[in-house]
Amino acid sequence: MKAQRVSLWLLGAILLLCSVHARGLRRCLISMDMHQIEETFQEIKRAIQAKDTFQNVTILSTSEFLHSIKPLDVCCVTKSLLEFYVDRVFKDHQEVNPQILRKISSIANSFLYMQKALQQCQEQRLCHCGQEATNATRIIHDNYNQLEVRSAAIKSLGELDLFLAWIGKNHQGTSTA
Amino acid sequence: MLPRLVVLLAALLGLRLRSCAHGTELPRPPSVWFEAEFFHHVLHWTPIPNQSESTYYEVELLVYGVEPWKSIPSCSQTLMLSCDLTMVTLDLYHNDGYRAKVRAVDGNQHSNWTSTSTRFSKDEVNLTVGSVKLEMHNGVILGKIQPPRPKMAPEGNTYESIFPHFREYEIAIRKVPEHYKFTNKKVKQENFSFPAPGELGEFCVKVKPSVGSRTNKGIWSEEECIVLSQHYFTMTNLSIFFTFVLLLCGPLAYLLTLQLYMRQRGKLPTVLVFKKPSPFSLINQLPSSETQDTIHPLDEEAFSKVSPELRNSELHGSTDSGFGSAKPSLQTEEPQFLLPVPHPQAGGTLGKGAPLELESSCNSGSSNSTDSGICLQEPSLSLGTGPNWEQQVGSNSQGQDDSGIGLVQNSEMQPGDVQGGSALGHVSPLEPEVTEEEDPAMAAFQGYLKQTRDTEEEAAKAGCLEEESSSTDGLGPQFRTCLDAEEGRPPPALAKGYLKQDPPEMTLDPSGAPAGQWNQLTEEWSLLSLTSGGDLGISDWSFAHDLGPLDCVAAPGSLLGSFDSDLVTLPLISSLHSNE
Numbered sequence: 001m002k003a004q005r006v007s008l009w010l011l012g013a014i015l016l017l018c019s020v021h022a023r024g025l026r027r028c029l030i031s032m033d034m035h036q037i038e039e040t041f042q043e044i045k046r047a048i049q050a051k052d053t054f055q056n057v058t059i060l061s062t063s064e065f066l067h068s069i070k071p072l073d074v075c076c077v078t079k080s081l082l083e084f085y086v087d088r089v090f091k092d093h094q095e096v097n098p099q100i101l102r103k104i105s106s107i108a109n110s111f112l113y114m115q116k117a118l119q120q121c122q123e124q125r126l127c128h129c130g131q132e133a134t135n136a137t138r139i140i141h142d143n144y145n146q147l148e149v150r151s152a153a154i155k156s157l158g159e160l161d162l163f164l165a166w167i168g169k170n171h172q173g174t175s176t177a
Numbered sequence: 178m179l180p181r182l183v184v185l186l187a188a189l190l191g192l193r194l195r196s197c198a199h200g201t202e203l204p205r206p207p208s209v210w211f212e213a214e215f216f217h218h219v220l221h222w223t224p225i226p227n228q229s230e231s232t233y234y235e236v237e238l239l240v241y242g243v244e245p246w247k248s249i250p251s252c253s254q255t256l257m258l259s260c261d262l263t264m265v266t267l268d269l270y271h272n273d274g275y276r277a278k279v280r281a282v283d284g285n286q287h288s289n290w291t292s293t294s295t296r297f298s299k300d301e302v303n304l305t306v307g308s309v310k311l312e313m314h315n316g317v318i319l320g321k322i323q324p325p326r327p328k329m330a331p332e333g334n335t336y337e338s339i340f341p342h343f344r345e346y347e348i349a350i351r352k353v354p355e356h357y358k359f360t361n362k363k364v365k366q367e368n369f370s371f372p373a374p375g376e377l378g379e380f381c382v383k384v385k386p387s388v389g390s391r392t393n394k395g396i397w398s399e400e401e402c403i404v405l406s407q408h409y410f411t412m413t414n415l416s417i418f419f420t421f422v423l424l425l426c427g428p429l430a431y432l433l434t435l436q437l438y439m440r441q442r443g444k445l446p447t448v449l450v451f452k453k454p455s456p457f458s459l460i461n462q463l464p465s466s467e468t469q470d471t472i473h474p475l476d477e478e479a480f481s482k483v484s485p486e487l488r489n490s491e492l493h494g495s496t497d498s499g500f501g502s503a504k505p506s507l508q509t510e511e512p513q514f515l516l517p518v519p520h521p522q523a524g525g526t527l528g529k530g531a532p533l534e535l536e537s538s539c540n541s542g543s544s545n546s547t548d549s550g551i552c553l554q555e556p557s558l559s560l561g562t563g564p565n566w567e568q569q570v571g572s573n574s575q576g577q578d579d580s581g582i583g584l585v586q587n588s589e590m591q592p593g594d595v596q597g598g599s600a601l602g603h604v605s606p607l608e609p610e611v612t613e614e615e616d617p618a619m620a621a622f623q624g625y626l627k628q629t630r631d632t633e634e635e636a637a638k639a640g641c642l643e644e645e646s647s648s649t650d651g652l653g654p655q656f657r658t659c660l661d662a663e664e665g666r667p668p669p670a671l672a673k674g675y676l677k678q679d680p681p682e683m684t685l686d687p688s689g690a691p692a693g694q695w696n697q698l699t700e701e702w703s704l705l706s707l708t709s710g711g712d713l714g715i716s717d718w719s720f721a722h723d724l725g726p727l728d729c730v731a732a733p734g735s736l737l738g739s740f741d742s743d744l745v746t747l748p749l750i751s752s753l754h755s756n757e
Contacts, residue, residue, distance in 0.1 A: 035390055042300065042392045050294040058242035061273040161300060162273050168390065 030078070030117050034168040037110050041160050044100045049158040054151055059143040060159045066166045069136060074170040076129035079118045080137040081163060085156070086111050088144065092153035107160065114167075203281045203288035206234065211262075211277070211297045214305050214396070215336055216327035218266045218297070220252070221259045225281045225288060228256070232283040236260055239276040240268075241296050246278070253282070263329045266297070270339045274298035299339075299393075304386040306346070306398040311382060313373065313403060320401075322346055322367040322384055343389030353379040353402070365389075379404045
């Protein structure tokens, strides 16, 4: 009898953990080819990053910010950052060079697509924003506000590769590192 | 007033210019960039335009997002345009990047900073390959790619760990004289293989690595070449070749050795050949004999023809069949030996069987003898000459007594007449003409009768002995004498039997058989058995022929039948000389 009880308890605990973990595993994945976006960015990286004169300041890379986000908050943070870029960075940046502008536009369009994909996850209530996710979003906005708008925008554009790498890492399942 | 202002302005301008020259004394380096490979990060910059010998450059590094710029003093050497910053950028693959700036310094002057245009991040690392190894296996070229293994990489920072997924390699192959074609192969692991083009020559391969999920650039590796040569002498080929050689040569060698062995074994010594007398041996001895298998009695007529030839002929030697006479006079005389012709009428069986046996036994016995070859045998001896010989040998008592030809007869024949076999050769039962006349009597004396110790012969012997004694030679033609004594005339050749020419040690009993034999010469053959106990192997028939006048042969009613002319011509027949 004792053995049976113990086994039942163990089974229940395992099931509970699995459910909890499954909830975390049940992430809202963006099935998108990030590689294409990354390649596009690489083409304009030099032009954009060269304009970044405030080299000792960062917006996205604060204290290993992106690396410290938990898997449960990935969906929320991703959604927030996508809104940040679409609503603030791409609008604030004034690009003169048409070729660079074209590429920035393509990246922006990709971000819009990703936003729509995440919106479906939010309707399914899979994209719950916790406290840590909310705090993380606020920090980014604060960093962005400390700089001049044009410099901030340029800097944020220059850090797109970090954002794209982070998305690829968290939203591609086990296929990416 | 005005000059003072002008001087002041000039002074101010001069100061300003100087200050400007100070600030812009040294131009800033035009560009600064990183050239990085896996854990090999090198900062490059272009020199300032008017670089002096004492110009050196200061380098500062910044971790992106971290405030203080860190100076790198190791790069501050004169005329140094690049600097390895690997050791200070080890976290490149884990952080968000670095920023570096360079300025020129010359003495008290320094230039403005020139920083890298981009944030030095992991994306700027150019991917390379450590090494490529090529091997050839069964017509397939196997390649193994070794990722870079830099020494400065910290523990655990391997190429595979930094880029764990989607590592890809592009492979380009070319044949030596040609150039690289654009049809390259892409593999997703560090091993690759491609079938050998089947041509001989040198093939070169180069590899460009890449990571599928990243935008890192790859750099083509150096060429790795392999020479394809026709391997005829592979282990498998050699083993197959040697097995085939063994399979082919083994049986051949075995057969050769077997044949050699058999040949050596098969060679019978000539001494033993006699046991199987070939029918041709007699022919050799009687080459001119037409009917070699039969011995015809001497024809008086034929003999008469021959006799003059042979009278004075001194036929000795090997051709002599043994009809040697101790007396020299005998030699000059006609060969007296008379061979009883195997009359076909009488003793048909004998005639038939005789020739074969005659040949067989004669060959064996006469191969080494000086016998003329005339061998008289009994057909009953068809069983073999061996036993016959043995019989003769066995009958030493009788054989030895016989000095002439001994007739070995079967029991079927008149055993009484023939006492066992003649000591020596078989005596084919020649059927002289006499046999026709007196069959029973002749049957007993077919061919050469063995000289027995019959009492009736003794008388004849006695008579003969007297004359025998006259014959000096022990092997003298005693028969003749006996014949002479009886008939008072030269006995027919028939009467002459074969006298055994005993070797010196042999003691011939002169008074024995020969005498007895010739007592019956008139009607019958007197056969002289060759009694040579030890000369069985050779038909040592010493035919003691009566070298008397050949008229013996010509005598009518001679016991001898017609002698074959051919036989007569035979030296053996003619030479009735005693073998010496």
